[in-house]
Amino acid sequence: MCLTMNPDAAIANYGYPGAGPYDGGQAEYLRVPYGDWACLKLPGEPGDEFEDDFLLLSDIFPTAYYAAELAKVKTGKTVAVFGAGPVGLLAAYSSMLKGASEVYVVDKSDKRLKLAESIGAVPINFTDGDPVEMIMQYRQDNKKLMGSLRPGEEKALGVDCAIDAVGYQAFDRNNPEEFKANQVLMDIARIIAPGGSIGVIGVYSADPAGKDENEKRGYLTLPWAELWFKGVSIGTGPTPVKQMHVFLRNLIFNDKAKPSFIVSDRISIDEAPEAYKQFDKRNDVVKPIIKFY
Known part of the structure; x- marks a missing residue:
C-alpha cells in the first residue's frame, strides 16, 4: 500500500492504471521481497489432482469468496453475479458454498454462461434483453416462490445479494461494442431488494481512456436516491487473501471445493x-x- 511514491492512488496496490514496473508473475523466475510472509503450506505433490485448485488460492478463489463475503451471502439468500469471468464464476460458486438458494450469473459469453449453469447457477445473457427484467421474470415464473409470498411481496422480487465482478470496463448494453463504466452498478441498483447487500469486487479506478473528465478521474454517476431508500449496504475493496486462503485450502483437500472447473x-x-x-x-x-x- 503505497502512500509515498504514488499518493494519488494511496492504498490501491500502487495504483491500478499506473502500476509502474510490476509486470506480473508470468516468468520462469520471480523475486518476491519478504515472500515467506505470504507462503501457504500445501499437501500433495506437483502435478497431482489438487495442483490447479491450489494455484487459484493465490488470488482468484479468495477474491471471489471475498466478493460473496462483501455481499453478505448466507444460507438461503438469493444472489445475482454480474460478470462470468474467472472471479465472477467463482463468486457464484462461493455463494453456493455459503448456502445461497438461488444464484444468477449475467454475462454475454455462452461458454462462460454454460460453466455457470454447470455449477447450478441460472445463466442470464444480457444480449437477449435487459438482465434485470430477465431475472425478475425468471423469479415470477417460479410457482413455488410465488406461492410462498405474502400479499404485496410479489412487487419486490429483487435479490438479497448482488456482486459486481466486472468493474469500470463494463459493456454498454445499448452499444455492446463500447464500455459504460457505471453500467453494472446501475443494473445492481435496480435488481437489489430493499435491505440487500452489494459486494463490489470489480476494479474501479481512474481511467485514462475514459469518455469524459469524470471517468478519467474515476467519478461515476450512481442512483444514490434509489440505493438510499432501499437501505442497502455496499462493500468494496481489494481482497485480504491471507484471511481466507487457509480455510479455502482446507475445503479443497477435503473435497468440498473444486475451483479449477474454471x-x-x-x-x-x-x-x-x-x-x-x-x-x-x-x-x-x-x-x-x-x-x-
Whole structure:
C-alpha cells in the first residue's frame, strides 16, 4: 500500500492504471521481497489432482469468496453475479458454498454462461434483453416462490445479494461494442431488494481512456436516491487473501471445493502472449494456466 511514491492512488496496490514496473508473475523466475510472509503450506505433490485448485488460492478463489463475503451471502439468500469471468464464476460458486438458494450469473459469453449453469447457477445473457427484467421474470415464473409470498411481496422480487465482478470496463448494453463504466452498478441498483447487500469486487479506478473528465478521474454517476431508500449496504475493496486462503485450502483437500472447473486452457509460457490477446478480446478463453514443465 503505497502512500509515498504514488499518493494519488494511496492504498490501491500502487495504483491500478499506473502500476509502474510490476509486470506480473508470468516468468520462469520471480523475486518476491519478504515472500515467506505470504507462503501457504500445501499437501500433495506437483502435478497431482489438487495442483490447479491450489494455484487459484493465490488470488482468484479468495477474491471471489471475498466478493460473496462483501455481499453478505448466507444460507438461503438469493444472489445475482454480474460478470462470468474467472472471479465472477467463482463468486457464484462461493455463494453456493455459503448456502445461497438461488444464484444468477449475467454475462454475454455462452461458454462462460454454460460453466455457470454447470455449477447450478441460472445463466442470464444480457444480449437477449435487459438482465434485470430477465431475472425478475425468471423469479415470477417460479410457482413455488410465488406461492410462498405474502400479499404485496410479489412487487419486490429483487435479490438479497448482488456482486459486481466486472468493474469500470463494463459493456454498454445499448452499444455492446463500447464500455459504460457505471453500467453494472446501475443494473445492481435496480435488481437489489430493499435491505440487500452489494459486494463490489470489480476494479474501479481512474481511467485514462475514459469518455469524459469524470471517468478519467474515476467519478461515476450512481442512483444514490434509489440505493438510499432501499437501505442497502455496499462493500468494496481489494481482497485480504491471507484471511481466507487457509480455510479455502482446507475445503479443497477435503473435497468440498473444486475451483479449477474454471480452467479452460493449460499453456506454456511461450503461448502466454497470445492467450492474453484472446482473453482481452473476451473470446472463449476463461482461465488459462501457464505450465512450466
